[in-house]
Amino acid sequence: MAPLVPMSQPWVEKYRPRQVKDVAHQEEVVRVLTNTLQTADLPHMLFYGPPGTGKTTTALAIAYQLYGPELYKSRVLELNASDDRGINVVRTKIKDFAAVAVGTTRKAGYPCPPYKIIILDEADSMTEDAQNALRRTMETYSKVTRFFFICNYISRIIEPLASRCAKFRFKPLSEEVMSSRVMHICNEEGLNLDAQALSTLSAISQGDLRRAITYLQSAARLFGSSISSSDLISVSGVIPEDVVKSLLAACRSGEFDMANKEVSNIIADGYPVSQLMAQFLDVIVSSDDIPDDQKARICKKLGETDKCLVDGADEYLQLLDVASETIRALFNMPQTLVF
Amino acid sequence: MLWVDKYRPKTLDKVTVHDQVAQNLRKLVSEQDCPHLLFYGPSGSGKKTLILALIKQMFGAGAEKVKLENKTWKIDTGTRTLEIELAMLSSSHHVEMNPSDAGFQDRYVVQEVIKEMAKNRPIDAKGKRAFKVLVLNEVDKLSREAQHSLRRTMEKYSSSCRLILCCNSSSKVTEAVRSRCLNVRVNAPSEDQIVQVLEFIGKKENLHLPAGFAARIAAQSNRNLRRAILFFETCKVQQYPFTSNQVVPPLDWEQYVSEIATDILTEQSPKRLYAVRQKFYELLVNCIPPESILKKLLAELLRKLDADLKHEICHWAAHYEHKMRLGSKAIFHLEAFVAKFMSVYKEFLVATFG
Numbered sequence: 001m002a003p004l005v006p007m008s009q010p011w012v013e014k015y016r017p018r019q020v021k022d023v024a025h026q027e028e029v030v031r032v033l034t035n036t037l038q039t040a041d042l043p044h045m046l047f048y049g050p051p052g053t054g055k056t057t058t059a060l061a062i063a064y065q066l067y068g069p070e071l072y073k074s075r076v077l078e079l080n081a082s083d084d085r086g087i088n089v090v091r092t093k094i095k096d097f098a099a100v101a102v103g104t105t106r107k108a109g110y111p112c113p114p115y116k117i118i119i120l121d122e123a124d125s126m127t128e129d130a131q132n133a134l135r136r137t138m139e140t141y142s143k144v145t146r147f148f149f150i151c152n153y154i155s156r157i158i159e160p161l162a163s164r165c166a167k168f169r170f171k172p173l174s175e176e177v178m179s180s181r182v183m184h185i186c187n188e189e190g191l192n193l194d195a196q197a198l199s200t201l202s203a204i205s206q207g208d209l210r211r212a213i214t215y216l217q218s219a220a221r222l223f224g225s226s227i228s229s230s231d232l233i234s235v236s237g238v239i240p241e242d243v244v245k246s247l248l249a250a251c252r253s254g255e256f257d258m259a260n261k262e263v264s265n266i267i268a269d270g271y272p273v274s275q276l277m278a279q280f281l282d283v284i285v286s287s288d289d290i291p292d293d294q295k296a297r298i299c300k301k302l303g304e305t306d307k308c309l310v311d312g313a314d315e316y317l318q319l320l321d322v323a324s325e326t327i328r329a330l331f332n333m334p335q336t337l338v339f
Numbered sequence: 340m341l342w343v344d345k346y347r348p349k350t351l352d353k354v355t356v357h358d359q360v361a362q363n364l365r366k367l368v369s370e371q372d373c374p375h376l377l378f379y380g381p382s383g384s385g386k387k388t389l390i391l392a393l394i395k396q397m398f399g400a401g402a403e404k405v406k407l408e409n410k411t412w413k414i415d416t417g418t419r420t421l422e423i424e425l426a427m428l429s430s431s432h433h434v435e436m437n438p439s440d441a442g443f444q445d446r447y448v449v450q451e452v453i454k455e456m457a458k459n460r461p462i463d464a465k466g467k468r469a470f471k472v473l474v475l476n477e478v479d480k481l482s483r484e485a486q487h488s489l490r491r492t493m494e495k496y497s498s499s500c501r502l503i504l505c506c507n508s509s510s511k512v513t514e515a516v517r518s519r520c521l522n523v524r525v526n527a528p529s530e531d532q533i534v535q536v537l538e539f540i541g542k543k544e545n546l547h548l549p550a551g552f553a554a555r556i557a558a559q560s561n562r563n564l565r566r567a568i569l570f571f572e573t574c575k576v577q578q579y580p581f582t583s584n585q586v587v588p589p590l591d592w593e594q595y596v597s598e599i600a601t602d603i604l605t606e607q608s609p610k611r612l613y614a615v616r617q618k619f620y621e622l623l624v625n626c627i628p629p630e631s632i633l634k635k636l637l638a639e640l641l642r643k644l645d646a647d648l649k650h651e652i653c654h655w656a657a658h659y660e661h662k663m664r665l666g667s668k669a670i671f672h673l674e675a676f677v678a679k680f681m682s683v684y685k686e687f688l689v690a691t692f693g
Contacts, residue, residue, distance in 0.1 A: 211518070218521050221374065222363045237509070237522045256649045260641065268527040268562045270380035274510035305657075313661040314630050315508050317637070321657035324650040333650070 011217045012210050015185055020061045023054045024209070025177045029168045033062050040066070040113035044138065044147045046162060048154040049170025052208030055150045058170075059119050066117075068110040075102065080121035090133040094118060098141040116145050123149040124156035131158045138164055172207030175199070182212060191216070192226040200229035204238045211236075239271050244279045248287075251326040259323040263316065273315040277302055277322065290330070297329040298322075343568045346540050351392045355536065356385055356528045356564070364389065364523075368397050375493060375502045377478075377517060379509040380525030383563030386505050389525060393503075394472060398432040405430045414447045423448055433472040439480035446485040449475075450492060457496040471500045478504045479511035490515045533557040533567045540571065549583035559587050592627045593635055600639035607681035607688075612674065619673050629669035633660055633676065640680065648687060655679050 017023050020033045029047075036042050047055040063076045077097045079089075098118060106112045120126070138147055138161075149165060151157055173181075179198050186193050193201075193216075205212035218235040219227045233240060243266060250262040266276065284290065284298050305318045328335070348354045354361040367373055376393075378386040394402045405428050414421045423444055427436040434456060441448045456471050481489070493502060493516070504520060506512055528536070537553040556574070560567035570587055578585055599618050602611060622632055637656040641649055655676060663672035 214518060218374070221367060221521070224366070234524075235521070237517070237524070256641075256646050256653075268381055268384075270384065270524050270526045272379070272509040308657070308661040309510055311661060312511060312664045313657070314634065314664075315510060316634065317653070317657040317660045320653050324653050328650055333647075336651070 010214070011185060011189070012213050015181075015188075015213065016057050016060075017054070018061060018064065020058060020065060023058050023061065024181055025173050026054060026058070026168075026170055029058060029170070032166075032168070033058070036062070037065055037111060040111040042113065042115070042146050044142075044149075044165040046149045046151070046154070046157065046165035046167045047170060048151050048157075048167065050172050050207065051152060052205070052210035052212075053170040053172060054209070055170050056121055059121075059148045059150060063117050063119065066111055066113060068107045068112070070107055071105070071110070071112060075116045076119065077116070078119045078121065087127065087130045087133050090130045090137070094134070095137055098137055098145040101144055115143070117148060118145060119148045119150065121150045122152075124151035124153050128158060131161055135160050135164075173209050174207075175202045178202050178205070178207070178209060178212060181209060182216060185213065185216065189220065190225060191220055194228070197227055197229040197232055200232050204232065204236045237272065237275060239276050239279055243269075243271065244276065244283050247276075247280065247323065248283055248326075251323055252330060254327055254331055256324060256327065259327060260320060263320050263323055266319065267316045273319050274306065274309055276319070277306060277309075280322070284326075294329045294332070298326050301325040301329075341569075342540055342544075342572045343565055346536075346543070346568070347388050348392060349395065351389075351396050354385075354389065354392060355539075356532050357389060357525060360389065360523060360525065361392070364393050365396060367521075368393065373397070373501055375497075375504070375520040376523060377504045377506070377509065377512065377520035378523045378525055379506050379512075381527045381563070382507060383560075383565035383567075384525045384527040385564060386525045389523075390474060390503055390505060394433050394474075397472070398430075402430050402432045405435075412448065412451050414444075414451055421447060433474060435474040435476070437476045438485065439477045443482060445481050446488050449481070449485050449489050453492045453496055453500060453502075457499045470498070472503060473500055474503045474505065476505050477507075478516075479506035479508055483513070486513045486516055490519060493519055527562040528564050530554070530557040530562065533560060533562070533564055536564060537567060537571055540568065544575075546575065547580055549581050552581055552583060552585070556587050559589070592622060592625065592632075595622060596632055596635045597639045600636055600643070603677055603681060604640070604643060604684070607685040612678060612681065615677055616670070616674055619670055623670060629663060629673060630660060633663070633673060636676075645687075648683065651683055652680060655683070 020030055020037070023030055045059075047059065049055060060078075064072060067075045077094070079094075097116070100116070102114050102116055104114060123131075134147075138145075147165070149157060149161065154162065154167070179202060182193070182198060182201060185191075201212050201215065205215065215232055215236045216227070219231050222235060223231045247259075247262050247266065250259045253259075267273075281299065281302050284295055284302075290298075301322055305322050308318050309315065327333075351361045351365050378390060380386050407426065407428055409424060409426050412423045412425065414423065421444060423441050425436060425438075425441055425448060427434055429435070434452070436448075436452065438445045438448045438452075453473060456473060478486070478489075489502075490513070502520070504512070504516070509517060509522065534553045534557050537556060538548060541548045541553070553571075556567055556570050560570060574581065574585060574587060577588070595618065599615055602615055602618075619632070623629065633656060637653065640652055644652060659672045659676040659679070662675075663669055666672060
């Protein structure tokens with residue numbers, strides 16, 4: 001076989017905390033789990049919270065710390081959304097794994113408690129049927145198996161499952177925590193990041209550490225070791241502030257043709273419309289001179305348009321529709337024409 | 340050879356319009372490795388040119404020897420075997436294909452092809468490039484399932500193949516796929532840049548360009564460089580030497596659509612609607628995409644309407660385009676739009692002129 005080019009590992013993997021105590025900013029979870037490490041007793045767990053806050057990292061870290069690298073393979077089953085997780089898998093694969101009894105082999109230095117762990121990542125994308133099928137399995141084999149559910153939205157986990165678990169909410173990372181992590185990586189990788197770039201990075205990643213690190217790595221790949229805030233913006237796909245502002249300005253002018261021209265330019269520049277609408281929403285909500293009822297009208301339109309875009313509608317027409325509705329809202333024109 | 344192909348920049352150094360992007364790409368592949376890439380931008384902005392130049396930069400001239408093959412994939416889905424036929428362009432270093440051509444079976448194509456490529460990893464004596472590049476066009480037209488299976492495949496086989504994805508709008512590519520790629524935005528060239536390119540071609544072809552002629556082509560091209568060059572070549576065939584007031588012929592389907600616009604502005608009646616339907620059928624059987632028809636029709640109508648009506652009409656255009664995407668028969672929705680327009684317009688006329 002041809003020698004492989006040494007793969008540059010994604011930094012997200014490289015700097016993933018290996019120990020529970022290294023997980024940033026989630027004190028309660030860390031406290032409970034460190035306790036677990038001493039007593040080796042563990043309830044079923046449900047981790048929920050926005051992406052990039054360390055849910056998967058925590059689950060993997062606790063599994064490693066409990067079993068060590070050797071036993072890990074036989075004791076932990078990890079399934080995520082890209083694996084098939086229909087009701088059949090729950091009935092066969094998960095049940096089979098859960099039913100196997102565990103030996104009492106111990107490895108020095110690890111607690112090795114007498115149960116196995118099943119980690120179901122992105123559990124909110126499991127169908128309701130599949131979740132229902134898990135209920136009894138969880139109870140029957142609770143002597144030998146613990147379940148970890150990881151999800152973004154707890155409301156998508158059916159109530160019977162949620163009530164069987166200890167729930168932990170993962171908070172979005174604050175700016176300081178994020179900056180200190182990013183600085184740590186910069187030091188390790190020999191990158192040069194000024195204060196402005198650092199705050200930009202925190203702002204565009206919105207509390208999602210994984211996204212921040214991914215942006216940082218892409219920027220480092222493209223622009224070398226010194227990274228400015230505009231470099232970060234260009235790799236992140238975030239739309240420059242003035243593009244969004246000028247769209248709003250065109251809408252404020254009340255001229256349909258001007259808005260139309262602005263929209264055509266945005267489309268020609270290739271900016272993704274879904275991203276643009278998210279930022280447009282921020283600008284609308286935060287502008288003080290627009291009365292609440294007008295804001296509400298624009299936001300309603302943005303919501304409808306987002307649905308249309310998900311259905312695959314044309315970006316130009318949808319954005320034009322948003323722009324025209326914004327004009328009508330700003331000038332208090334009626335929704336439908338009355339003659 | 341068409342000028343579009345003849346003057347396509349072959350290497351990253353020769354790229355003129357997106358020199359900044361090209362420079363970054365060159366930096367990217369100067370290290371041995373390259374991440375998965377996602378190019379997005381409107382059509383005719385130069386995505387494909389950049390991708391081809393990038394591949395050439397990576398693998399040298401070997402990547403230029405491409406062959407076209409029609410391959411049939413036999414896929415066992417458990418209950419039955421599917422046969423999918425797909426055209427692909429391949430060299431010893433890269434494969435280019437259009438997975439959305441497989442329709443609703445695109446998921447299997449994505450999984451199978453990458454798996455097979457990963458198995459036949461190229462063996463290079465110098466151990467230089469041990470991965471292949473797979474170029475997937477129109478990823479935004481892939482179904483949700485295909486995109487989801489793409490994300491798993493991307494991670495699983497990342498040691499032996501790199502994906503270069505190419506699409507028009509990155510909103511339609513799932514977040515999961517986007518976050519695994521380095522996103523490269525390719526904006527449409529500005530009119531000035533188009534003029535420069537046209538003048539460059541004119542010089543190479545030893546043509547005399549009257550002042551302002553290139554600018555007029557550029558204005559008509561809608562910031563689409565490919566279309567501008569095609570227009571330019573058409574003009575050359577039509578009449579040379581150029582005269583300064585020579586008309587740049589519009590695309591015939593666009594002319595046809597503007598006729599439709601005039602039709603429905605002059606008379607709003609079921610009879611006219613019936614006549615317009617024939618014209619829509621004519622356009623559709625000539626494979627003009629229905630979205631393009633609707634967009635062009637809207638643009639034509641907007642030119643001739645009052646401001647109040649513009650809001651109304653653009654809302655309905657967006658509405659019916661969305662419905663068209665959900666449904667399967669484009670003609671119904673095109674007609675519905677025209678009917679809606681007629682009713683709004685008629686009401687407006689009656690209210691203003693009595």
